[in-house]
Structures are given as C-alpha cells and as structure tokens.
Amino acid sequence: MAKLLANQIILIFLIVASQQWQQAESQKHTWQEAFKALGIAWNRDGTLNRTVQIPMVDPTPYEDSATPSPTVLSQDIQLTAKSKATVRLYAPANPPKNKTLPLVVYLHGGDFVLFSASTVIFHDFCNDIAEYFPAVVVSVEYRLAPENKLPAAFDDALNAIFWVQNQAKVN
Numbered sequence: 001m002a003k004l005l006a007n008q009i010i011l012i013f014l015i016v017a018s019q020q021w022q023q024a025e026s027q028k029h030t031w032q033e034a035f036k037a038l039g040i041a042w043n044r045d046g047t048l049n050r051t052v053q054i055p056m057v058d059p060t061p062y063e064d065s066a067t068p069s070p071t072v073l074s075q076d077i078q079l080t081a082k083s084k085a086t087v088r089l090y091a092p093a094n095p096p097k098n099k100t101l102p103l104v105v106y107l108h109g110g111d112f113v114l115f116s117a118s119t120v121i122f123h124d125f126c127n128d129i130a131e132y133f134p135a136v137v138v139s140v141e142y143r144l145a146p147e148n149k150l151p152a153a154f155d156d157a158l159n160a161i162f163w164v165q166n167q168a169k170v171n
Contacts, residue, residue, distance in 0.1 A: 038113060040146070048147050054115060057123040059088060072130045074123075076141070079163045085156035087163065088117045090130040090137040104129055105161060106139045112153040117141040138164055 035042055039052030059074040074090045095101055106129075108115055108122040115122065117139040126137045142156035 035146075055120045056116065056118045057120050058118070072127045074127070074130075076118075079156075079159050083156070083159060084143065085159055086117075086141040087160050088123070088126070088139040088141060090126045090139065092130055092134040095134060102133065102135045103164065104133075104135050104137045105164060106137055107142070107157055108139060110144075112142070112150065113145050 032042070035048075039050060041049040041051050043049065059076050060070045061073060061075040071093055072090050073093050074088055076086050076088050079085045079087065092101070106122075106126055108117055108119065110119075117123070117126075118141070122139065126139045129135055130137045138160060140157050140160040142153040142160075145153065
C-alpha cells in the first residue's frame with residue numbers, strides 16, 4: 001500500500017512537471033521559473049532548498065527476524081573517505097549456488113537534478129532486478145545539480161565504476 005502510494009505521488013509529480021514543460025517549450029523562461037517548476041527554492045545566500053518531498057527508502061542490510069524475510073539485501077557504501085558519493089549495493093538474499101551473478105551499474109533517472117538512489121521507485125526497481133535476474137546491482141547516489149555543477153554527477157558515476165573495478169581486483 002505504501003509502495004503504491006509513493007509510486008503514485010512520483011507519477012503525479014512527473015505528470016505535473018511534464019505539463020509545465022510542454023507549456024514552457026513555446027515560451028522563454030527565467031531560471032527562477034525553472035526552479036519553481038522543479039520544486040527548488042533559491043536562497044539569497046546562494047543555498048538551495050528542495051521543496052518537493054520525494055518518498056525515500058532505507059536499505060535492508062540484513063535479515064531481521066521481526067519482519068518478513070527480504071528476498072534482496074541492500075546496503076549503502078561510501079566510495080572513498082573524501083567523497084560524498086555513495087552506492088547502494090543490492091544482492092539476492094539467497095543467490096543461486098555455484099553461479100556467478102551478473103553485475104548491473106545503475107544510474108537513477110532525474111536528469112542529474114532530481115531523485116536519489118534511495119527514491120522508492122528506483123530502490124524498488126533495483127530490488128526487482130536483483131531478485132528476478134538474479135544479479136548484483138550497484139545504484140549510484142551521485143551529487144545533484146544545481147547544488148553541484150556538472151560534471152560532479154558524471155565524476156561520481158565514473159568513480160562508482162572505478163570502485164566496482166577495484167572491488168573485482170580485490171576479490
């Protein structure tokens with residue numbers, strides 16, 4: 001029920017944003033209008049506040065006897081000590097025996113401006129990939145614009161790929 005409600009909230013947000021975008025295509029607009037359409041408030045001191053609250057989900061790093069047994073375990077991992085970038089790692093709770101699982105590196109949607117690896121819709125999508133493929137999924141939590149100018153998000157994505165490569169060498 002909560003999952004359905006969260007997905008409906010995101011869908012409504014995307015529909016409204018899409019309608020606003022279609023109206024804006026034929027007109028010239030200011031950056032202030034773009035921020036308003038995206039739910040971003042600019043403060044006089046240069047900081048930003050995101051006014052649209054998107055439902056987020058915590059990782060499931062271990063099986064808990066108090067809740068139903070998860071089919072996928074997930075954990076947030078910081079890429080480097082000095083980086084704020086993280087990945088959310090998903091793996092089947094009961095992987096197939098004697099089988100190497102494929103690896104999927106996933107960059108969530110949102111045009112490098114919206115959402116997060118922990119946004120309900122993307123978290124559930126990665127859970128589904130990990131469960132039904134089965135596969136190991138690395139979902140990148142990259143820095144968002146406009147708080148962080150490009151290429152910050154690209155750098156985080158590339159650092160995640162290097163992190164995956166280093167993990168393969170170590171293990």
